[in-house]
Amino acid sequence: MLVTRIAPTPSGHLHVGNAVNALLTAWLARSSPGGRLLLRVDDFDTGRAREAYLADVFDTLAWLGITPDDGPTDPADFHARWSMARHAAAFRATAQRLWAEHPEVVFTCRCSRRDLVAGGCAAGCRALGLPLQPGGTVLRLHVPDGLVVRTAPGPARAATSLPVPAGDHVLWRRDDLPAYQLGSVLADEALGVTAIVRGVDLLDSSALQLHLAALLPARAFARVDLRHHALLTDPSGAKLSKSAGAQAHPLERTDALRRRVEGWAEQLGAPLGITPPPTTP
Template sequence: MTTHYIGRFAPSPSGPLHAGSLAAAMASYLDARTHGGRWLLRIEDIDEARTVAGAAQDIETALHTLGMRWDGPVLVQSHRRQHYRDACDKLGDHVYPCGCTRKEIADSRLGVAADGAAIYPGTCRNGLAPGKTAGALRVRVPDPGQEMEQIGFMDRWLGWQSQHLASEVGDFVLKRADGFWAYQLAVVVDDAEQGVTHIVRGADLLDSTARQIYLQHLLGYPTPTYLHVPLVRHTDGEKLSKQNGAQALDLAHPLHELHKAAAFLGLEMKTATDVAAFWEQALPAWRRRLEGLRAGSP
């Protein structure tokens, strides 16, 4: 048990919690509590175009109904634009303006990244072409042979992971052409300023981790420990998400939802009689799950 553990759950308020978000929340909550640490709640509404009115409050209400209590005040990204601006300024020459449209990037891309985005070919790296207007801001990834060219880390669930930023991602966006700060920068700044030591989240964000470690390096921030839990999927194999019609949790039956999430995470538990009893059982079940992962069990 550690005396210095800070974890967090950071949902986007684009709709209510669903089975996939509950699995990630449960894993992060249990990991913090089994380590005697703090568990923070952050509302990641930096992409204001996707924010649904009232969703943040609905998420907080859902977590309370499910018996999950966070420590300290809720951090809201849309209130922190100046922090992201300051961090971007600190990056100096590592950042450059980009005037490429989506079509131009798609037409000249070097390939497709694991998250489905086009790998940026570096068109504006050496300055904007005549007639081009700056839109997005991008960060330069290392050239071949430079430090941090290949970024590796040990994931506590998935094992060793690595990514070559230049060939697998390309120079990535820090500020979008529509003026919103990008997720990659915001999450790195927030984690550092909140003192987050352990990040437990869904495997859909695994591909973002190398980019975030690179930004941590450039900004002089410590790198947290990572654990990416498997994704809850539709029957057709597609990731369960708000964008593809994931059903909201049935909060009239919170114990049922909790047991489903626990089963998905592979927690061996008896059926609890109430929410408080569920969490009493879930803590040692999570410890056993971690022991199994360390021993090589899937």
């Protein structure tokens, strides 16, 4: 049974690219027998989360006609039952297990981002055996040059391989929370996600997450059916989602824009085998 999710981060208003992605994800769930659609709001980035952005998630999904099968139903329900904070202790335990089981590639580091050289710790932290200490150290995953992961073969395309970005990537942050890649993989594993639709701008994330998943106890994410769609571009060829001010205001939720979003979704979904379910007008 297919389980997929819409996973917005409430650190900005959703843009048309997010809307198209949400619709494609919903279509994939609705056109799979017994398929389930989950909403997972990723609020681990507490510094940038805003109530207005959280409300925007629910308003935008309602406008698109998307009703997830599970997950928060409104901002109050999100705060009461679904904040990622409820996973922090379990995810911390998994990060520590990862560190204990893979000391050759997982290590504590006291360097800040600007201390890194070519994305790697140049201060020799790997040899120091520092404790993992909130406010003092981060946990990093070392990825050597030239590493490649194979994606799980999905129904829409043959198995393929992705280069994993080299460097010393943060797994656990200095503020005692999971970094995006680890938090995302563990949250998807906790929900039993089996398929993910995302843009080709996240190919590097997918590669890193697949590599990371293979080191984790469950390894469930390593079998996820990942489908990457092309990005929307404006007439000049620039990525629409990154246009200036694209996330400064909520989308204008008109019927006309929704029809355009549906048209874009049909165009970007076709190469991935994702089409509107029969019930969609």
